[in-house]
Amino acid sequence: DGGITQSPKYLFRKEGQNVTLSCEQNLNHDAMYWYRQDPGQGLRLIYYSQIVNDFQKGDIAEGYSVSREKKESFPLTVTSAQKNPTAFYLCASMSRTGYEQYFGPGTRLTVT
Amino acid sequence: AQSVTQPDIHITVSEGASLELRCNYSYGATPYLFWYVQSPGQGLQLLLKYFSGDTLVQGIKGFEAEFKRSQSSFNLRKPSVHWSDAAEYFCAVGAGNNNDMRFGAGTRLTVKP
Numbered sequence: 001d002g003g004i005t006q007s008p009k010y011l012f013r014k015e016g017q018n019v020t021l022s023c024e025q026n027l028n029h030d031a032m033y034w035y036r037q038d039p040g041q042g043l044r045l046i047y048y049s050q051i052v053n054d055f056q057k058g059d060i061a062e063g064y065s066v067s068r069e070k071k072e073s074f075p076l077t078v079t080s081a082q083k084n085p086t087a088f089y090l091c092a093s094m095s096r097t098g099y100e101q102y103f104g105p106g107t108r109l110t111v112t
Numbered sequence: 113a114q115s116v117t118q119p120d121i122h123i124t125v126s127e128g129a130s131l132e133l134r135c136n137y138s139y140g141a142t143p144y145l146f147w148y149v150q151s152p153g154q155g156l157q158l159l160l161k162y163f164s165g166d167t168l169v170q171g172i173k174g175f176e177a178e179f180k181r182s183q184s185s186f187n188l189r190k191p192s193v194h195w196s197d198a199a200e201y202f203c204a205v206g207a208g209n210n211n212d213m214r215f216g217a218g219t220r221l222t223v224k225p
Contacts, residue, residue: 004155040217040218042116043202043215088153090155092156099161099163099206100158101158101213102158103156104155105154106153106154108153
């Protein structure tokens, strides 16, 4: 069954700690994306990657980092430099020949 | 750069009534347009998309949308709403490449019994 998995679904961390969110896809898609969702603000792009070992900053990359060592995986690290990390994080992917993005179920991160 | 406006933050309709969710976009070239639906605490599911051709597009779950270039709009419609349609709906516009999809702020749909 093809799709995108994100784990864990809920994540709790103390302020000052880095935390890594997992995103895996078995759709054989080249491009992968990380979005942040806050109430009433839609989705904002954090980082994206079009091929392995390459990624680009989105609109709100400050305080986040990513890696793309494998086609299937695009983990997001929320660092202690992110001022307001509590949010719902969504991972998405897109094929080379398509224009629509497919989304994972999301991870809700709470930092206290 | 492209942008999307969903003028309605929250809409309430009765079950069985018709629905129209508004979406206006700003983009200089032919846009790639999408509607997604999100249930609480879940990811986004693609309802339908428009790239070119017939301006009335059919999607899943009985939804349709009409592209009107003159009005820069891509409104989502459903003739008869079911209680299970209660969710948040997002309109999005893409530039056709892999990098730049913009989402509206979303419209939350409540369905009254």
